Amino acid sequence: xxxxxxxxxxxxxDELIKSSDVGDVNYKIRLQENKDKEHGDYASNIAMMLAKxxxxxxxxxxxxxxxxxxxxxxxxxxxxxxxxxxNFFVSEATHAEILKNIDAEKEKYGHNKKKVGKxxxxxxxxxxxxxxxxxxxxxxxxGSVLASLLKAAGHKVDEEYYVNDYGRxxxxxxxxxxxxYLQNSSKNIxxxxxxxxxDYIKLIAQELFKENKxxxxxxxxxxxxxxxxxxxxxxxxxxxxxISFMQKTLGEGFSEIRSFALDNMLNIxxxxxxxxxxxxxxxxxxxxxxxxxxxKPSKVDKxxxxxxxxxxxxxxxxxxxxxxxxxxxxxxxxxxxxxxxxTYFSSDVAYHLDKYNRSYDRIINIWGSDHxxxxxxxxxxxxxxxxxxxxxxxxxxxxxxxxxxxEKISMSTRSGDFITLNELMNEVTAEAARFFYINxxxxxxxxxxxxLAKEQxxxxxxxYIQYAHARICSVFNKVEYDLEEGHEKVDLSLLIAEKExxxxxxxxxxxxxxxxxxxxxxxxxxxxxxxxxxxxFHSYYNNEKFIIEDSSLMISRMFLLKGVKQVIFNGLxxxxxxxxxxx
RNA sequence: GCCCCGUUAGCUCAGUCGGAUAGAGCGCUGGAUUCCUAAUCCAGAGGCCAUAGGUUCAAAUCCUGUACGGGGCACCA
Numbered sequence: 214x215x216x217x218x219x220x221x222x223x224x225x226x227d228e229l230i231k232s233s234d235v236g237d238v239n240y241k242i243r244l245q246e247n248k249d250k251e252h253g254d255y256a257s258n259i260a261m262m263l264a265k266x267x268x269x270x271x272x273x274x275x276x277x278x279x280x281x282x283x284x285x286x287x288x289x290x291x292x293x294x295x296x297x298x299x300n301f302f303v304s305e306a307t308h309a310e311i312l313k314n315i316d317a318e319k320e321k322y323g324h325n326k327k328k329v330g331k332x333x334x335x336x337x338x339x340x341x342x343x344x345x346x347x348x349x350x351x352x353x354x355x356g357s358v359l360a361s362l363l364k365a366a367g368h369k370v371d372e373e374y375y376v377n378d379y380g381r382x383x384x385x386x387x388x389x390x391x392x393x394y395l396q397n398s399s400k401n402i403x404x405x406x407x408x409x410x411x412d413y414i415k416l417i418a419q420e421l422f423k424e425n426k427x428x429x430x431x432x433x434x435x436x437x438x439x440x441x442x443x444x445x446x447x448x449x450x451x452x453x454x455x456i457s458f459m460q461k462t463l464g465e466g467f468s469e470i471r472s473f474a475l476d477n478m479l480n481i482x483x484x485x486x487x488x489x490x491x492x493x494x495x496x497x498x499x500x501x502x503x504x505x506x507x508x509k510p511s512k513v514d515k516x517x518x519x520x521x522x523x524x525x526x527x528x529x530x531x532x533x534x535x536x537x538x539x540x541x542x543x544x545x546x547x548x549x550x551x552x553x554x555x556t557y558f559s560s561d562v563a564y565h566l567d568k569y570n571r572s573y574d575r576i577i578n579i580w581g582s583d584h585x586x587x588x589x590x591x592x593x594x595x596x597x598x599x600x601x602x603x604x605x606x607x608x609x610x611x612x613x614x615x616x617x618x619x620e621k622i623s624m625s626t627r628s629g630d631f632i633t634l635n636e637l638m639n640e641v642t643a644e645a646a647r648f649f650y651i652n653x654x655x656x657x658x659x660x661x662x663x664x665l666a667k668e669q670x671x672x673x674x675x676x677y678i679q680y681a682h683a684r685i686c687s688v689f690n691k692v693e694y695d696l697e698e699g700h701e702k703v704d705l706s707l708l709i710a711e712k713e714x715x716x717x718x719x720x721x722x723x724x725x726x727x728x729x730x731x732x733x734x735x736x737x738x739x740x741x742x743x744x745x746x747x748x749x750f751h752s753y754y755n756n757e758k759f760i761i762e763d764s765s766l767m768i769s770r771m772f773l774l775k776g777v778k779q780v781i782f783n784g785l786x787x788x789x790x791x792x793x794x795x796x
Numbered sequence: 797g798c799c800c801c802g803u804u805a806g807c808u809c810a811g812u813c814g815g816a817u818a819g820a821g822c823g824c825u826g827g828a829u830u831c832c833u834a835a836u837c838c839a840g841a842g843g844c845c846a847u848a849g850g851u852u853c854a855a856a857u858c859c860u861g862u863a864c865g866g867g868g869c870a871c872c873a
Contacts, residue, residue: 241813249816258815261853271853295816296853340873380873532871543799543869550871557873585800586868611801612866653809656801658866660808665822670835672822680835688832733813741810744820755828755837796835 214307214721215244215255218288222257222299225281229274230267238266244301246718253292253300254718260297271297308717309705315720315776323723323783325367330574332368334360337486337493337579338375341478342386344413345485346631348581351659352610353634354650354789356579357491358736359608361787366731368575373495375564378475379503380557384456385409386478387471391429391459393418394470398430403443407452417477421470429466485634489643490789502563503555513555516563516598517548525597535562540593562594569600577734582609582656608734613650613659641666644790648675651788652740674744675790678781681747683796684754685778689771692760696771707769712753716777719746723780727787736787743784750777 219242230238240262244255260275267274275293282291282299290302315322336356339349360370377383389408393415396402404410421429431439442454460467479496486492502512510518517533520526525536531551535558538545548559568576580587592602615622615632622632637646645666652674653659671677689696708717723742730738759770782792 243813245815247816248819252816256816261815264853298816342873377873382873530871534871547871552871554871556871560873581867582801583867589799609801609867657809658802662808665808668835673835674821676835677821680833684833684836691832737810741820744810748820751836752838754832755834758832760832796833 214287214303214310218255218257218301219244221282222259222278225278226259226263228281229277230263233267233269235267238263240266246722247300252294252298253290253302255301255303257299257301258297260293260299264297275299305709305714306706308714308721309708311717311721312705312708312772312776315779316772319779320783320786322779323727324365325724325728327367328369329367330369331371331572332363332575332577333371333373333568333571333573334363334577334579335373335375335497335568337491338377339482340377340382341475341482342382342409343411343478344481345634347615347634347637347661348612348631350489350634350637350646351613351650352579352581353486353489353491354647355608355610355655355736358647358651358739358788359577359579359734361789362727362731362736362739365727365787368731371495371573372493373497374493376479376496376498377557379499379560381456383471383475385452386474387467388452388455388459389414390417390421390474391463391470394421394429395431397422398427399436401440402436405443405446405452405455407446407449413478413481417474420477421473424473429463429470431462435462488638489634490647497564497567499560499564502560502567512563512567513559516566516594517559519566519598520548520562520594523597523599535590535594535597537590537593537597540589540596542589542593546590558590561591562598565591565595565605566598566600569595569604574604576605578605578607580607580609582611585609606734608655610655611658613661615663616660617663645673645675647789648740651736654735654737674740676796677751678743678747678785679791679793680796681750682778682781682785682792683794685750685774685781686794688759688774692767692771694764694768694771696775702765703768703772704765705769705772707766708773710757712749712756713770713773716746716749716753716773719749720776720780723783739784739787743781746777746781746784 222242226240226242240259242257242259244257247253247256260278261271263269264271264274272293275297279291279293279299282288284291287304287307288301289304292300292302294300318324334356337345337349337353339345345353356372360372363370385408388405392402392404392408396404397418408414439455439458442458445451446455463470505511505514517526520535525539526548527534527536532547533549534545535548536545546558547556548562549555565576588607592605595602595605615637634646641649641663649661649666650659665673666675667673669676671680708714726738726742730736757770759767759774761767778792785792
């Protein structure tokens with residue numbers, strides 16, 4: 214319906230522009246839905262938009278356009294109002310066509326059938342040195358919901374986790390696991406306070422022992438040597454001596470423990486994510502960027518030489534620098550340190566070049582808002598390598614505060630007493646956690662109310678929406694009528710009550726909502742849409758009865774409920790939340 | 797000091813490719829169930845859209861300054 218009006222308006226406006234000989238005028242007709250029924254169903258502001266270009270009074274312009282607008286049994290009346298709005302009044306029956314669309318498209322309703330390009334979303338990518346905690350939760354949900362949203366909008370989507378398996382932290386992880394392993398047999402081995410303290414380290418160490426028994430134990434002599442090193446673990450650098458000791462003593466065993474620890478850690482992370490409804494189809498290892506094959510340079514070296522050949526690299530104080538300050542970054546950045554080690558940044562240059570080489574139309578990174586200062590240098594590197602920086606989008610996720618009984622739960626990185634994602638899921642369920650995380654705009658701080666997430670009442674928006682779905686299912690269970698059978702007979706012109714029209718109009722906006730949310734990376738809009746839909750339904754439910762004597766009216770109402778149920782399902786599906794049949 | 801994000805009802809927040817009278821939930825006040833799930837609904841009160849300018853026929857929305865809050869400014873990852 215809306216499209217029909219827009220098409221018709223375009224015809225008239227084109228004609229108007231042609232006859233006014235002002236040359237080409239760029240315009241786009243948008244039809245807004247009117248809140249106030251006095252103003253009709255839809256309105257266009259096109260007359261006011263064009264008034265200047267055509268040097269004509271907007272009201273006169275609107276009059277001309279509306280005069281030419283053909284009326285029929287769908288568009289009943291066209292009016293000019295206010296400063297130059299053109300209002301359209303359509304017949305009540307036209308709203309029902311949307312129900313047929315929904316019934317035809319089912320779970321595809323709202324989805325774009327056209328293919329609109331390939332997207333890479335990289336998200337979570339937390340360091341594999343500890344389990345996911347609540348700080349990772351928001352980004353995890355955001356990424357996975359954005360992925361299904363973009364799929365619905367017609368994109369081919371890859372979801373990628375970037376594994377930081379290359380830096381010093383991996384060595385610290387290995388040492389930590391090894392120490393816990395040694396503690397099984399030697400009481401006087403202490404855990405370095407500079408290692409990772411969590412209980413998960415002990416679990417991995419137990420697994421290590423189960424699979425390898427005594428393989429990595431120390432000789433008496435070596436045990437005497439490690440004790441003084443363990444004595445001195447104060448400054449951050451002191452753990453390095455422990456790392457070198459481990460490398461020296463175990464030889465190949467060092468990298469065996471390292472990959473054992475990494476595999477176990479990733480399994481923990483993967484299973485937490487899956488429990489949370491998040492599943493990446495690609496896992497990219499930082500270490501792969503450093504592999505040299507068949508005499509070819511590693512991807513990192515290739516990245517640096519790319520920058521270098523465009524004259525963006527120089528050497529200073531024994532280090533290799535990227536001239537990012539020439540491209541809108543605050544200062545130049547080190548790619549390779551004076552000790553020969555590559556920086557994390559140089560990995561990231563290579564990683565992003567690799568993303569570009571995989572020919573995506575959009576490359577989306579989901580980062581914590583504390584990383585915003587990092588974007589200019591990555592952008593600069595892509596620009597310096599001749600890549601189109603418009604393809605790279607970064608969504609920054611603000612922090613979420615957990616709140617219990619009105620009190621913020623404080624979490625300090627230092628003490629390491631983070632609440633894990635697992636604990637959160639156990640307390641409020643994965644579904645509720647997903648919904649509450651995605652219920653806010655990404656760049657907005659979020660208060661996650663644990664009590665509310667557990668509450669089973671309309672105060673909890675997730676329950677409110679799910680309850681609408683369950684209520685409809687309940688009606689369908691009660692009614693003695695085959696929902697599939699009678700739909701040829703349904704008379705949609707009976708659905709003309711005010712609330713019925715309101716619901717149908719709202720259902721009709723779902724595809725546009727998906728498109729808009731996908732375009733601006735705003736999955737939270739789906740939550741608000743569904744709350745509105747649920748609210749319209751609950752109100753309707755209290756106002757009308759559905760199981761009634763008048764069977765043709767009943768059938769038409771069933772058809773309406775079926776549409777509501779389908780759209781709630783489709784929306785919750787994108788959020789990765791279930792639509793219960795009963796509650 | 798420089799940079800990024802935010803500031804909308806008592807609270808938590810939508811709305812920001814400019815549109816007619818700024819919305820929702822909670823909380824507050826008052827109502828609705830012999831009936832399909834009251835896990836619900838209906839009504840009322842509640843606003844200088846942080847602030848000062850600017851652009852426009854039209855600004856919560858765009859531009860500039862200021863205040864307040866969060867974050868970031870490593871040869872860490």
